[in-house]
Amino acid sequence: xxxxxxxxxxxxxxxxxxxxxxxxxxxxxxxxxxxxxxxxxxxxxxxxxxxxxxxxxxxxxxxxxxxxxxxxxxxxxxxxxxxxxxxxxxxxxxxxxxxxxxxxxxxxxxxxxx
Amino acid sequence: xxxxxxxxxxxxxxxxxxxxxxxxxxxxxxxxxxxxxxxxxxxxxxxxxxxxxxxxxxxxxxxxxxxxxxxxxxxxxxxxxxxxxxxxxxxxxxxxxxxxxxxxxxxxxxxxx
Numbered sequence: 001x002x003x004x005x006x007x008x009x010x011x012x013x014x015x016x017x018x019x020x021x022x023x024x025x026x027x028x029x030x031x032x033x034x035x036x037x038x039x040x041x042x043x044x045x046x047x048x049x050x051x052x053x054x055x056x057x058x059x060x061x062x063x064x065x066x067x068x069x070x071x072x073x074x075x076x077x078x079x080x081x082x083x084x085x086x087x088x089x090x091x092x093x094x095x096x097x098x099x100x101x102x103x104x105x106x107x108x109x110x111x112x113x114x
Numbered sequence: 115x116x117x118x119x120x121x122x123x124x125x126x127x128x129x130x131x132x133x134x135x136x137x138x139x140x141x142x143x144x145x146x147x148x149x150x151x152x153x154x155x156x157x158x159x160x161x162x163x164x165x166x167x168x169x170x171x172x173x174x175x176x177x178x179x180x181x182x183x184x185x186x187x188x189x190x191x192x193x194x195x196x197x198x199x200x201x202x203x204x205x206x207x208x209x210x211x212x213x214x215x216x217x218x219x220x221x222x223x224x225x226x227x
Contacts, residue, residue: 004156034215043118043205043218044157089156100145101170102216104156 003027004092006105014113019077021108023090026071030092034102035064035075038087047088048075080112116140118219120206126225127196134192135222139208146189147216148181149205150174157205163189164211193224201226 005024013019021035031052036044050057050064050073057064063076077084087109091102119138127133139146144165149157160179161171165186175181178197183189193200203223207216 032214036218041220043120043207043220046215046217049215091156100147100162100216101159101172102147102149102157103159106154106156 002106003030004090004103004105006088006090006108008108009106010109010111012111012113013080015082016079019075019080019084019110019112021075021077021088021090021110023073023075023105024071025073025092027092027094027103028071029094029096030103031095032093033064033066033073034091034093035062036089036091036104037084038089038107044089077110080110082112082114085110085112118206118208118217120204120219120222122222123220124223124225126227128227129196129198131196132192132194133196133224134190135204135206135224136188136190137206137208137219138188139206140217143208143210143217144186145209145211145216146183147207148189148191149207149218151203151205151221152201160191196224196226198226200224 034049035047038044048059048062066073087107089107091104121136147162148160151157163183178194181191203221205221207218209216
């Protein structure tokens with residue numbers, strides 16, 4: 001069963017515009033959420049995280065929003081830059097169900113067009 | 115500040131052979147994780163260590179797989195009698211107790227001929 005889902009395999013955005021990547025989860029025990037970025041031939045790189053006690057966390061151009069009632073989170077990148085072109089994974093973990101085990105979505109390939 | 119290091123980067127082997135991968139975590143991190151990623155999917159958790167103790171194993175980790183972290187520093191992941199379905203990217207990550215997030219290495223890509 002896919003507990004974390006990224007329903008958009010790909011997204012194309014014009015440079016300077018906002019990129020919005022979405023993620024849904026089914027396990028209500030998840031209480032910590034992260035976004036990773038992955039370039040080809042490299043491992044995932046941590047971007048930003050959010051605890052379930054918050055509904056928003058911001059770090060520079062990156063903002064993550066969490067809607068617990070909808071079991072949905074999103075990553076906003078503004079303004080989008082060519083270097084943001086990569087595959088983005090959302091991940092979740094549960095303090096009560098083995099806090100260290102991250103459950104990942106399938107990824108969304110973001111392409112920023114000049 | 116060196117990151118997580120994995121060797122080799124790419125391993126090609128024949129079906130039925132044994133393979134071993136190595137992971138060197140960030141030096142002050144006492145938690146170490148192994149994940150597997152197949153094409154078009156996100157990483158899937160395999161197992162994790164706190165210091166030298168293996169604290170959790172996924173049901174994905176069949177009895178052909180074994181992981182060790184003998185001195186609480188580097189870790190090895192061995193796959194015995196490899197099968198076609200073992201072809202994947204094997205990722206290692208580390209972090210400190212009480213600290214998130216996990217920091218990943220660049221992985222070892224296993225190809226089974």
